[in-house]
Amino acid sequence: MATWWFVSISSVIHPFDSSGENLNKIVEIGNSDYTMASKLSAKELLAELLEFAEELGTTPTRAQMDEREPYSSTPYYTEFGSGNTALEAAGLVTNHDNSIPKNELIRALQKLADKSDRLPRF
Structure with a gap:
């Protein structure tokens, strides 16, 4: 099961990142067990x-x-x-x-x- 780390989003995502690329990476890492299972x-x-x-x-x-x-x-x-x-x-x-x-x-x-x-x- 994935390990969750709770951090401030502003400390992870650069404030000028409008692409959402960094947020998508965080979600992908945090939900790795769900991502794998959702493919079933x-x-x-x-x-x-x-x-x-x-x-x-x-x-x-x-x-x-x-x-x-x-x-x-x-x-x-x-x-x-x-x-x-x-x-x-x-x-x-x-x-x-x-x-x-x-x-x-x-x-x-x-x-x-x-x-x-x-x-x-x-």
């Missing part, structure tokens, strides 16, 4: 996902995918729109059920607001 087709990504699930003996979590080299979960989210969609496309059982009905969420938020005497905050 959806079919190849699913094959990698199935291989990883077989190694684990269970459906991988996002955290496990992010720890695995050379690919993280990012290409799967980019290609399939969500982790669950990628897992479903691979024929794997999803880890989370994100289909809580809206009325249940509203009731839970109202209960929390009543209990804490204020509106819930994120």
Whole structure:
């Protein structure tokens, strides 16, 4: 997985570089694992996902995918729109059920607001 270095963009890019060439080099270096994985087709990504699930003996979590080299979960989210969609496309059982009905969420938020005497905050 790529190592990220956080630096001020102004310390890396010359202020008069309007071509964006230096910025493209930074992005390419910082996203090397994503760049490599993004070259894979959806079919190849699913094959990698199935291989990883077989190694684990269970459906991988996002955290496990992010720890695995050379690919993280990012290409799967980019290609399939969500982790669950990628897992479903691979024929794997999803880890989370994100289909809580809206009325249940509203009731839970109202209960929390009543209990804490204020509106819930994120």
